Amino acid sequence: MNGELHVFNSTDELFHAAAAKFVEAARSAVTARSRFTVALAGGGTPQTLYELLATEPYRSQVEWSKVEWFWGDERAVGPDDPESNYRMARLALLSQIDADASRVHRLRGEAEPLTAAADEYERELVRVFGTPADGPPPSFDLVLLGMGGDGHTASLFPFTAALDEQKRWVTVNDVPQLNARRLTMTYPLLNAAASVVFLVTGVGKAKVLREVLKGPHDPRRLPSQAVRPAGSLHWYVDHPAAGQLE
Ligand code: 6PG
Numbered sequence: 001m002n003g004e005l006h007v008f009n010s011t012d013e014l015f016h017a018a019a020a021k022f023v024e025a026a027r028s029a030v031t032a033r034s035r036f037t038v039a040l041a042g043g044g045t046p047q048t049l050y051e052l053l054a055t056e057p058y059r060s061q062v063e064w065s066k067v068e069w070f071w072g073d074e075r076a077v078g079p080d081d082p083e084s085n086y087r088m089a090r091l092a093l094l095s096q097i098d099a100d101a102s103r104v105h106r107l108r109g110e111a112e113p114l115t116a117a118a119d120e121y122e123r124e125l126v127r128v129f130g131t132p133a134d135g136p137p138p139s140f141d142l143v144l145l146g147m148g149g150d151g152h153t154a155s156l157f158p159f160t161a162a163l164d165e166q167k168r169w170v171t172v173n174d175v176p177q178l179n180a181r182r183l184t185m186t187y188p189l190l191n192a193a194a195s196v197v198f199l200v201t202g203v204g205k206a207k208v209l210r211e212v213l214k215g216p217h218d219p220r221r222l223p224s225q226a227v228r229p230a231g232s233l234h235w236y237v238d239h240p241a242a243g244q245l246e
Contacts, residue, residue: 067100165186
């Protein structure tokens with residue numbers, strides 16, 4: 001199996017553990033480098049985590065002014081669209097802890113063309129991490145990811161072109177399954193992370209989780225399988241989602 005599996009008795013326990021993990025990663029990064037770089041997951045699952053981080057005892061344990069906020073992916077929508085991953089995190093956490101706007105690095109899903117937003121995000125990564133554009137991808141202190149019922153993560157969907165991207169750090173991905181275009185971090189960037197945490201809950205994810213963690217390596221069909229970070233990989237899973245794992 002790829003990574004360390006943590007099965008929790010309830011989603012409540014899972015999100016408290018995930019909040020503690022976020023705090024621990026933030027505190028050690030700030031102690032070591034006076035900042036914490038994090039790529040947030042979108043979708044529905046992480047919202048509870050973000051809301052929890054805005055409350056005690058977690059809220060007062062993070063130096064929020066030292067956090068550099070990024071997103072692993074974004075829909076092709078503006079920041080106020082109900083579909084926006086940025087909007088979800090802003091409402092659940094960033095607005096609650098009064099995040100430093102200069103450190104909130106939003107993927108501009110409204111950009112025309114959308115590729116301009118991917119180019120711009122790569123330039124922002126170069127600027128914030130201080131890495132050369134033609135060098136290796138920067139290493140996030142923490143990347144949070146969800147996983148869809150089809151095994152996708154971020155906006156790396158089965159059999160889509162972004163799965164093959166080995167040079168760019170951020171790209172536009174055409175997702176025929178959704179009849180949509182998405183912005184997404186690519187495997188080179190995700191896999192450069194010091195720590196990656198997947199958050200997977202609910203019985204609806206049980207079958208795909210078994211395939212991803214225990215089945216044959218088939219990352220074109222199960223893109224989450226190709227998340228193999230240089231650093232640590234943790235799967236935070238509740239009992240229902242773990243129901244088909246031995
Ligand atoms: C998105 C997410 C996506 C999400 C999975 C799981 O933009 O939708 O980045 O990768 O993590 O689809 O979504 P849920 O957590 O809502 O099941």
